[in-house]
Amino acid sequence: MQHAGTDIADRATVIVNDLMGLEGPLLPILHGIQHEFGYVPSETLPVIAEALNLSNAEVHGVVTFYHDYRNHPAGRHVLKICQAEACQSMGSDHVAAKIKQLLGIGFHETTRDGAVTLEPVYCLGLCACAPAAMLDGVPIGRLDDEALEEISAAVRL
Structure with a gap:
């Protein structure tokens, strides 16, 4: 049985790999993650950080700075x-x-x-x-x- 966190990380990896070639890819990646999950799960931060050679804190800082990103699922x-x-x-x-x-x-x-x-x-x-x-x-x-x-x-x- 696959752990839900692993599934989230795997899905995030696909999004990161698809978008990391863009110039300034962090915001498009975060938009893609939020579009996929409805929010930016904490499990995706290390995936993004590692791929972009950033710290988890830097990615977290961007997620919390912009009001459009959520760290929990939204309502209907x-x-x-x-x-x-x-x-x-x-x-x-x-x-x-x-x-x-x-x-x-x-x-x-x-x-x-x-x-x-x-x-x-x-x-x-x-x-x-x-x-x-x-x-x-x-x-x-x-x-x-x-x-x-x-x-x-x-x-x-």
Whole structure:
């Protein structure tokens, strides 16, 4: 019987080998790993580090620096709430507090039922439609309490 960690490392090795020839391959490799697994498993860090002649700490530092990389699986839905200045000036603090209350979770958390992961994001490019969010890659602008109620209900289905 093959150990799950070995399977993860083997799958990561294929991704690393496919992408390591690129110029500046670390970010594309991390994107590939996250696409494959839905997050960047800790078992993949040594595989990446060894292939790119980096330390585990350097790879870990990049994973934790960028907000788009996760170190745990996300929920079935991912809701990103913009926290950049334009959205803040239009009420994103209220939006964040309201959606946290509706979902019963904070940023970087997933609901117990695995329905939704809530993440902050620092600009969606929807400044003219602030406050803004993105649900499963779909942008949503001009958020208000009604929209948040609808989003909360939709992700629970």
